[in-house]
Amino acid sequence: MIQFDNVSKRYPDGTNAVNSININIKEGEFFVIIGPSGSGKTTALKMINRLIPLTEGTILINGKRVSDYDIHELRWEIGYVLQQIALFPHMTIGENISIVPELKRWDQDKIQKRIDELLEMVGLEPEIYRNRMPHELSGGQQQRVGVTRALAADPPIILMDEPFSALDPLSREKLQNDLLHLQRKIKKTIVFVTHDMKEALKLGDRICVMKDGEIIQIGTPEELLANPENEFVRNFVGEEQEITRKTFHLQNLILPASEDEISQKIDRTISTSASKDEILKLLTQYNEVAVEEDGKIIGIINRQAIIRQLAGDMQKEVR
Ligand SMILES: Nc1ncnc2c1ncn2[C@@H]1O[C@H](COP(=O)(O)OP(=O)(O)OP(=O)(O)O)[C@@H](O)[C@H]1O
Ligand SMILES: [Mg+2]
Incomplete structure (x- = not known):
């Protein structure tokens, strides 16, 4: 859906921010770009919607060059x-969220409903927040509004540049979960920049590791953990051997699921009393399995939940 063909960016002062990168992002994919500061992540992202013009190569969206799109459409x-947080300071929160819906001439009822729905989604009570000004919100709250603004007109593609970095760990985790839920439900194509590997492993269908304007590796979280391309990636994701020694707390990994979802997975179940090895073994075969306790199915677990916990354990050790 979004394709980079040998794309480079050289800034006027001679800085080579991005060097001949090739990426193919699929429709509905949650694609994470990760790398240290200055590795070219923001530059790569901004070339997609032409906030930054590229120097060489081509970026295609649905097979059409971004340079051939009408800029408004893009x-x-x-x-x-x-x-950085960038709400318009003289507009209320509601007005900030409704910028694109207004441009698209949605009717007012629909816009107001959408504002409230989005504010609720990010845990900001609409009655309290929709008429406030940006400076009357904390930094983290403003950033949450920034996220809702990007979702407001229901665009098929969403670019997110470290959207959660200013949030406290709890709001951050909540918004990550909301975003995952949303992605599961409506399958947006999301390109998400972060420098936090825990976040990347949790959210990404695939992760692209950048360094000095180049792509070092693109792979699923499992691939990056199991087969890091080199020392740089290995250090980034942590030692695999370390990980397999970790203990699991199965109870913490169980995700709620609808009866429909569960019934599809019912032939692959695991008991809450299963050992770590049994869980790992089953999840190398299946992406998701149902969890049963006392003969009753109580939810599902999946690979992503496991990786999330492993990543959490890794972080605790670093601190
Ligand atoms: N307008 C500019 N003019 C010249 N050089 C720039 C410009 N913007 C960015 N750069 C340089 O391009 C390189 C990549 O910058 P970029 O902002 O893409 O990095 P990043 O990976 O997003 O970093 P961070 O994690 O700190 O946000 C850096 O060396 C940066 O200094
Ligand atoms: Mg950046």
Whole structure:
């Protein structure tokens, strides 16, 4: 859906921010770009909606060059969350959220409903927040509004540049979960920049590791953990051997699921009393399995939940 063909960016001062990168992001994919500061993540992201013009190569969206798109179409159809909070200071929160819906001339009822729905989604009570000004919100709250603004007009593609980095760990985790839920439900194509590997492993269908404007590796979380391309990636994701020694707390990994979802997985079940090895073995075969306790199915677990816990354990050790 979004394709980078040998894309480079050289800034006027001679900085080579991005060097001949090739990426193919699929429709409905949650694609994470990770790398240290200055590795070219923001530059790569901004070239997609032409906030930054590219120097060489081509970026295609649905087979059409971004340079051939009408610029408004490109900006309206692609939600964008900036690295820095950037709400318009003289507009209320509601007005900030409704910028693109207004441009698209949605009717007022629909816009008001959408504002409230989005505010609720990120845990900001609409009655309290919709008429406040940005400076009357904390930094983290403003950033949450920034996220809802990108989602407002329901764009098929969303670009997010470290959207959660300013949040406290709890709100951060909540928004990550909301975003995962949303992604599961409506299958947006999301390109998400972060420098936090825990976040990347939790959210990404695939992760692209960048360094000095180049791509070091693109792979699923499992691939990165199991087969890091080199020392740099290995250090980034942590030692695999370390991981397999970790203990699991199965109870913490169980995700609620609808009866429909569960019934599809019912032939692959695991008991809450299963050992770590049994869980791992089953999840190398299946992406998701149902969990049963006392003969009753109580939810599902999946690979992503396992990786999330492993990543959490890794982080605790670093601290
Ligand atoms: N307008 C500019 N002019 C010149 N050089 C720039 C410009 N913007 C960015 N750069 C340089 O390009 C390189 C990549 O910058 P970029 O902002 O893409 O990095 P990043 O990976 O997003 O970093 P961070 O994690 O700190 O946000 C850096 O060396 C940066 O200094
Ligand atoms: Mg950046």
